[in-house]
Amino acid sequence: xxxxxxxxxxxxxxxxxxxxxxxxxxxxxxxxxxxxxxxxxxxxxxxxxxxxxxxxxxxxxxxxxxxxxxxxxxxxxxxxxxxxxxxxxxxxxxxxxxxxxxxxxxxxxxxxxxxxxxxxxxxxxxxxxxxxxxxxxxxxxxxxxxxxxxxxxxxxxxxxxxxxxxxxxxxxxxxxxxxxxxxxxxxxxxxxxxxxxxxxxxxxxxxxxxxxxxx
Amino acid sequence: xxxxxxxxxxxxxxxxxxxxxxxxxxxxxxxxxxxxxxxxxxxxxxxxxxxxxxxxxxxxxxxxxxxxxxxxxxxxxxxxxxxxxxxxxxxxxxxxxxxxxxxxxxxxxxxxxxxxxxxxxxxxxxxxxxxxxxxxxxxxxxxxxxxxxxxxxxxxxxxxxxxxxxxxxxxxxxxxxxxxxxx
Numbered sequence: 001x002x003x004x005x006x007x008x009x010x011x012x013x014x015x016x017x018x019x020x021x022x023x024x025x026x027x028x029x030x031x032x033x034x035x036x037x038x039x040x041x042x043x044x045x046x047x048x049x050x051x052x053x054x055x056x057x058x059x060x061x062x063x064x065x066x067x068x069x070x071x072x073x074x075x076x077x078x079x080x081x082x083x084x085x086x087x088x089x090x091x092x093x094x095x096x097x098x099x100x101x102x103x104x105x106x107x108x109x110x111x112x113x114x115x116x117x118x119x120x121x122x123x124x125x126x127x128x129x130x131x132x133x134x135x136x137x138x139x140x141x142x143x144x145x146x147x148x149x150x151x152x153x154x155x156x157x158x159x160x161x162x163x164x165x166x167x168x169x170x171x172x173x174x175x176x177x178x179x180x181x182x183x184x185x186x187x188x189x190x191x192x193x194x195x196x197x198x199x200x201x202x203x204x205x206x207x208x209x210x211x212x213x214x215x
Numbered sequence: 216x217x218x219x220x221x222x223x224x225x226x227x228x229x230x231x232x233x234x235x236x237x238x239x240x241x242x243x244x245x246x247x248x249x250x251x252x253x254x255x256x257x258x259x260x261x262x263x264x265x266x267x268x269x270x271x272x273x274x275x276x277x278x279x280x281x282x283x284x285x286x287x288x289x290x291x292x293x294x295x296x297x298x299x300x301x302x303x304x305x306x307x308x309x310x311x312x313x314x315x316x317x318x319x320x321x322x323x324x325x326x327x328x329x330x331x332x333x334x335x336x337x338x339x340x341x342x343x344x345x346x347x348x349x350x351x352x353x354x355x356x357x358x359x360x361x362x363x364x365x366x367x368x369x370x371x372x373x374x375x376x377x378x379x380x381x382x383x384x385x386x387x388x389x390x391x392x393x394x395x396x397x398x
Contacts, residue, residue: 004387011390012383013354032390038329039390042256042336043355052251052265057243060269064276065236112306114266187307190262213262 003029010036055117110141114213116192122147122210129192129213137183140169147210149174150196157197159205160189166205171197190214225284232279243272246289250296252337257300257327258307267303271296293334301327339389347382350375 006022006029009015015023023029042048110130118125124146132139142158150156150173158169160182167189169182186192193212195205230238247268254267274295282291301323340348353364361379365372 004384004391007387007390008380008383011386012379035332035390038332039336039386040355042329042333043351044358045256046356047255047259048252048333048337048340049352049356050252050255050261051248052268056251056265056268057240057247060243060247060272061236061239063269063273064231064239065234114262115269190260 003032007032007036011040053117059115059117112186114186114192116194116211116213118146118211119209121196121208125211127194127211131186133185137181138169138185140180140182142172142178142180144172144175144178144211147175154196154198156210157195157205159191159193159195160184160186161191161193162189165189168203228279228282228284228288231276232282234276239272239276242275246292247272248341249289249334249337250292253293253296253330253334254300254303256333257297257324257330258304259326260307263303263307264300267296267299270299270303274299289334289338293331296334297327297330300330335389336386339386343382343385347378347385350378351382351386354379 003022003026006015006019006026009019010023010033023033109132111133113128113130116127116129125144126146127142127144130141130143138160140158147156155171155173157171158178158180160167160169167182167184170178170180172178172180182189191212191214193205193214194210196208196210197206227238227241231242250268250271251264254271255261255264258264258267271292275292278295282288304323304327340351343351349368350364353359353367354361357367359367361372361375364370364379365375368375370378
């Protein structure tokens with residue numbers, strides 16, 4: 001048996017007596033076995049099979065292409081992007097990129113910041129959320145763009161969630177900068193999301209999610 | 216040079232450095248999943264991993280005009296991704312703990328020890344034909360037998376066996392490459 005045959009059999013779980021005999025007498029294969037075991041552990045781990053959110057590609061493209069680059073003037077970009085329906089989405093991307101770049105390069109003051117993309121309910125919406133961890137909770141500033149004003153009789157609500165536990169940070173009615181407070185930490189409640197809520201007595205999140213850090 | 220790297224030429228990299236959207240897309244398609252997996256395997260948090268992807272490509276863009284196109288692009292991007300993941304891990308530790316000791320922040324968890332393997336295996340899975348990848352996923356992630364895999368995928372058991380053999384041979388070739396790279 002050759003070493004590469006042993007490796008294939010070991011990885012596929014088909015190693016039988018002849019493979020084990022080979023392993024017993026082959027120092028090269030014995031030396032490779034920890035790497036093979038590590039590979040098998042990784043292949044069984046769910047993280048190896050998960051993909052990033054589909055909209056992350058657009059966010060990366062907008063983040064880079066919307067940034068000022070020595071090789072391309074902003075005027076050229078704007079001229080190209082005005083020519084089609086796609087231009088509207090690209091322009092929204094530039095706004096997202098500008099927000100993201102702004103969030104990245106501004107003077108450090110917040111303890112954390114995260115971008116919150118729009119969902120299928122509001123694909124042009126985006127927000128940058130900045131947070132300050134305080135002893136009794138978290139102060140957050142939400143900078144929202146591309147979101148239509150809430151229809152009459154409704155408003156937007158910003159949530160911190162840990163699986164099925166949801167804590168509201170407050171409500172707002174449309175794009176702009178909103179400052180809020182929530183009595184939990186982002187570490188304990190990592191999912192940040194915004195829903196469109198009817199003004200009623202129901203205090204649970206509606207099914208209409210417009211922005212979400214965990215799509 | 217892998218199939219992925221063959222798709223990213225020096226011209227694409229120069230356009231990427233200039234912020235050309237199509238070039239950004241090409242690079243993202245080639246490496247985005249591997250960057251995500253590297254960050255996710257280390258940080259174990261989807262939101263942080265996606266933030267790491269954005270920061271990795273942003274930092275790569277900022278450094279792209281200084282990249283030597285004679286070098287292999289993958290290890291360079293991997294190094295950026297891992298460094299970004301380390302920075303994010305330390306940032307989160309600072310903010311989640313009350314007052315962690317600096318030495319505590321300096322020690323990285325075990326999940327960071329296998330980020331290179333995670334990168335390479337994810338790239339191998341990405342380069343593999345989908346039919347072979349499905350068999351690998353069913354076998355290793357779902358833990359199915361070949362008979363169960365055949366039923367799940369609507370294939371004959373013999374077909375599953377042959378695909379499994381080809382897929383594992385491909386993985387074995389990758390691991391040989393991994394051994395060379397880390398030697």
